Amino acid sequence: MKPTSQVRTIAGYLWPNSPAAKSARACSAASAWRAAALLHTIVQLEPLPHRNSLFAAFVTSQYLDQSGEGIDSPYGALSDLVRKARESRLKIYDITDTLRSWRI
Incomplete structure (x- = not known):
């Protein structure tokens, strides 16, 4: 018996419109x-006394990596x-689009 995550991955490759593939894309x-x-x-x-920008970049990339979504930013x-984002020129929608464009 295969683990569920492998079945979803295989189903996503074999049947792109299957419920498992749609669930993986939504995730x-x-x-x-x-x-x-x-x-x-x-x-x-x-939240930190210093280096909040560095912390934000590191935590974001690690969060995506742990979620199974690696990024490769220029x-x-x-x-x-x-x-x-710090200068309030970007909203969450824009940040999301940018992160999605860097997915590998």
């Missing part, structure tokens, strides 16, 4: 939303994303 979309909300919250609230793009 990955939710991961990007949660990661964007996490980045935005850390940047805006500044050099310096993640720090630019954090800086723009």
Whole structure:
């Protein structure tokens, strides 16, 4: 008997419109939303005395990695994303779209 995660992965490759494949896509979309909300919250609230931007970038990339969604951002793009979020020029929708575009 195969574990459920392997069955979903195999089902996603064999039948793209299957319920398991749709569930996997919804899970990955939710991961990007949660990661964007996490980045935005850390940047805006500044929970640490120092290095909140670095912490936000690290936690966001690690959250996506642990959720099974790796990102490959261009050099310096993640720090630019954090800086723009800190200056309130980006909303969570924009952050989510950017993180999704970097998925591998």
